[in-house]
Amino acid sequence: MNAVSIHITGIVQGVGFRPWVWKTATELGLTGSVQNNFDGVRIELFGDSAPFLEKLENDPPPLARIDCISVSEIEGETPRDFTIRLSEDCGEALQRISPDIAICGDCRRELFDSTDRRFRYPFINCVNCGPRFSIIENLPYDRPQTSMRDFELCSECRSEYKNPANRRYHAQPVCCPECGPKIEPENWEKIWLDSMAQGKIVAVKGIGGFHLACDALNPDAVKKLRKRKGRESKPFALMVPDLEWVKTVCEVSAEEEKLLLSRERPIVLLKILKEVGTVRRIVRGAFVESTLSLEEIAPGLNTLGVMLPYSPMHEIMFDLFPHPAVMTSANYSTEPMIHTNEKARKKLGEIADVFITHNRGIINRCDDPVCAVHGTQTIVIRPGRGIAPVSMPIDSDACVLAFGADMKNTFALAHHGQVTLHPYIGDLENPETQAILEQAIQRELGCFKLTPDLIVHDLHPDYFSTRIAQTFAQKLRVKSRAVQHHHAHLVGTFSEKAVGFSFDGTGYGTDGTIWGGEVLLYDSTDFKRAFYLRPFALPGGEMAVKNPQRVAVSLMRQIDEASLRRFERDEGVASTLKLLESGINCPMTSSMGRLFDAVSCLLGICETPTFDGEAAMRLEAAADETECGDLAFSIQGGQIDWRPMIRDLIDEMEQGVSAPVLAARFHNTLAEIVYCCGAALAKKQGRIPWVFSGGVFQNRLLVERIENVADGEFELVFSTYPTDSGIALGQAVIGAEKWVSK
Ligand code: ZN
Ligand code: ZN
Numbered sequence: 196m197n198a199v200s201i202h203i204t205g206i207v208q209g210v211g212f213r214p215w216v217w218k219t220a221t222e223l224g225l226t227g228s229v230q231n232n233f234d235g236v237r238i239e240l241f242g243d244s245a246p247f248l249e250k251l252e253n254d255p256p257p258l259a260r261i262d263c264i265s266v267s268e269i270e271g272e273t274p275r276d277f278t279i280r281l282s283e284d285c286g287e288a289l290q291r292i293s294p295d296i297a298i299c300g301d302c303r304r305e306l307f308d309s310t311d312r313r314f315r316y317p318f319i320n321c322v323n324c325g326p327r328f329s330i331i332e333n334l335p336y337d338r339p340q341t342s343m344r345d346f347e348l349c350s351e352c353r354s355e356y357k358n359p360a361n362r363r364y365h366a367q368p369v370c371c372p373e374c375g376p377k378i379e380p381e382n383w384e385k386i387w388l389d390s391m392a393q394g395k396i397v398a399v400k401g402i403g404g405f406h407l408a409c410d411a412l413n414p415d416a417v418k419k420l421r422k423r424k425g426r427e428s429k430p431f432a433l434m435v436p437d438l439e440w441v442k443t444v445c446e447v448s449a450e451e452e453k454l455l456l457s458r459e460r461p462i463v464l465l466k467i468l469k470e471v472g473t474v475r476r477i478v479r480g481a482f483v484e485s486t487l488s489l490e491e492i493a494p495g496l497n498t499l500g501v502m503l504p505y506s507p508m509h510e511i512m513f514d515l516f517p518h519p520a521v522m523t524s525a526n527y528s529t530e531p532m533i534h535t536n537e538k539a540r541k542k543l544g545e546i547a548d549v550f551i552t553h554n555r556g557i558i559n560r561c562d563d564p565v566c567a568v569h570g571t572q573t574i575v576i577r578p579g580r581g582i583a584p585v586s587m588p589i590d591s592d593a594c595v596l597a598f599g600a601d602m603k604n605t606f607a608l609a610h611h612g613q614v615t616l617h618p619y620i621g622d623l624e625n626p627e628t629q630a631i632l633e634q635a636i637q638r639e640l641g642c643f644k645l646t647p648d649l650i651v652h653d654l655h656p657d658y659f660s661t662r663i664a665q666t667f668a669q670k671l672r673v674k675s676r677a678v679q680h681h682h683a684h685l686v687g688t689f690s691e692k693a694v695g696f697s698f699d700g701t702g703y704g705t706d707g708t709i710w711g712g713e714v715l716l717y718d719s720t721d722f723k724r725a726f727y728l729r730p731f732a733l734p735g736g737e738m739a740v741k742n743p744q745r746v747a748v749s750l751m752r753q754i755d756e757a758s759l760r761r762f763e764r765d766e767g768v769a770s771t772l773k774l775l776e777s778g779i780n781c782p783m784t785s786s787m788g789r790l791f792d793a794v795s796c797l798l799g800i801c802e803t804p805t806f807d808g809e810a811a812m813r814l815e816a817a818a819d820e821t822e823c824g825d826l827a828f829s830i831q832g833g834q835i836d837w838r839p840m841i842r843d844l845i846d847e848m849e850q851g852v853s854a855p856v857l858a859a860r861f862h863n864t865l866a867e868i869v870y871c872c873g874a875a876l877a878k879k880q881g882r883i884p885w886v887f888s889g890g891v892f893q894n895r896l897l898v899e900r901i902e903n904v905a906d907g908e909f910e911l912v913f914s915t916y917p918t919d920s921g922i923a924l925g926q927a928v929i930g931a932e933k934w935v936s937k
């Protein structure tokens with residue numbers, strides 16, 4: 196009789212791995228044992244282990260991520276049965292916190308099975324699905340350490356929890372209508388249905404916080420929500436009943452379909468169809484054909500953020516009311532999402548007509564994640580519920596805490612050979628958000644009982660994140676180091692030697708100016724600024740972000756005074772020129788994001804953006820994708836000179852070339868600039884990969900154009916986390932590899 200010991204590492208604890216092993220081994224007639232240990236799961240198998248290993252490789256438990264399987268022969272007496280042994284006592288160092296997981300197929304079937312005891316129970320879950328991160332207060336992940344501790348298991352749930360053959364074996368949040376959480380008010384289903392039909396705005400408590408919801412087919416309701424929330428034109432995300440719905444409004448590729456249906460259930464940014472289909476709508480019990488009022492939902496954009504129901508409560512909501520609904524995080528502009536019943540009542544009274552809440556506490560708030568698909572690659576624009584916390588292996592065992600950037604902040608913690616990115620926290624200019632960052636970090640360090648070897652923050656001396664990091668470093672008596680923003684963007688994407696294109700709105704440079712159009716030759720410990728966008732002044736500093744005309748004037752002034760004549764009569768132009776002449780509060784920048792803003796403004800596409808990135812998004816949306824032409828540019832002494840490009844743009848505009856054509860030529864020209872910079876460096880450096888990160892690379896058209904000019908010839912690596920939410924990843928890796936000795 197042969198016997199083997201199998202050791203598996205990866206995400207294998209708290210994901211139903213042991214019961215899966217028990218069930219599989221028992222079915223194959225094998226005996227032995229399975230046990231969690233320090234860095235994974237150890238299995239001892241007696242009998243023919245080949246079919247077991249085959250199943251492990253081809254059909255592992257759905258939530259597991261297997262990094263490594265090692266098998267060795269062992270000797271010993273053959274046991275009589277297969278047992279699940281207690282975990283080796285090894286501390287909790289290697290546990291990872293799982294993100295919340297969308298309802299699984301099995302639970303969904305039970306939810307709508309009238310004979311099941313959890314029929315239409317909005318908190319149904321199992322070992323493969325349900326809340327995790329949002330309810331965890333401490334580790335190890337056990338019910339008393341979660342907000343489910345308030346609900347004592349009934350005898351039926353308890354026996355399911357204890358039975359290794361049951362799919363709720365050791366599912367910590369297991370519950371049922373007898374013993375589990377409840378929705379308030381009790382007749383919520385009717386209230387939801389009536390409110391939607393009457394165009395009301397409903398505050399709904401979900402998994403990671405409250406949403407504000409209304410019927411997306413009712414333009415008056417959407418308008419009302421915009422007005423009450425004080426949100427001018429920032430697009431709203433939709434939750435739709437099913438895929439069929441999505442396809443009447445958006446183009447959906449196979450990859451996008453997979454992402455929409457994935458257990459992360461993110462908001463996916465999809466391209467809106469040229470001709471949006473009509474959709475069926477129920478009015479007083481009868482179906483009526485109607486169209487989605489996109490001008491209210493995503494004004495001026497060619498993409499729409501869509502997600503499918505992800506919690507059992509959503510499943511019931513959309514079973515009752517099979518319409519698309521606006522589902523937007525419940526907050527006022529820059530404030531964090533509301534997640535407690537008390538706060539919702541206090542703060543949402545002016546926005547919501549109706550409240551639907553429940554009594555399962557949300558310990559860790561968590562916004563919905565936002566993703567997009569570029570070709571075959573998924574990019575994460577906001578790492579929220581379902582996606583984060585997300586861990587990836589790194590080449591160091593150091594414990595490093597990285598504080599990220601101020602915009603779209605989140606932090607990362609590296610320890611025991613992995614770095615974990617925490618879910619999106621928000622913009623730190625809001626003091627409440629700063630407090631949330633501090634609490635979240637304290638909770639995470641507490642969970643793992645860790646003190647970092649090193650704290651890392653952005654190079655910007657005035658960032659809130661920098662100050663908070665330094666305070667933490669003092670309190671914990673830990674050394675701290677600063678990392679340049681664009682270097683962090685790139686190392687978070689690819690940490691070996693490469694040519695990096697780090698294009699974004701703003702980041703503090705080593706020379707004290709604002710960077711943002713950077714081509715760096717870099718590795719995980721150092722970088723050289725090889726090329727950069729020719730610097731220009733930002734009249735009024737950060738104010739220029741909200742007013743692209745100021746940037747446009749600044750660019751034109753560098754070309755020649757004659758170009759300015761177009762603006763002659765404008766008062767704003769005169770005051771901007773005065774500001775530029777005085778030089779007061781006109782910091783210099785090489786920002787690619789601001790160049791996009793200025794071009795969008797010059798072409799008359801977006802002159803007054805109301806949210807971050809709007810001018811660039813509209814420029815991309817406006818571009819005529821069939822256009823292949825380009826504009827002039829020059830590269831000299833490391834400087835990418837945009838002046839010939841802007842001059843060309845204005846000349847052509849005056850000759851009557853349309854804005855969509857010129858918007859496309861602008862994108863095409865940037866792709867050529869990328870190629871020229873990369874090829875120049877390749878001459879000296881050889882064929883090292885080209886890496887792309889920074890907020891600008893959310894732009895799908897730009898990515899496509901770069902692939903067109905350079906793919907096949909060079910290896911292109913586009914960031915999965917291109918926004919500033921990915922900064923902490925790069926900071927942590929640089930911290931571990933540069934400053935902590937191995
Ligand atoms: Zn389930
Ligand atoms: Zn129960």
Ligand code: FE
Pocket residue numbers: 680684699700701702889890918919
């Ligand atoms: Fe950035």
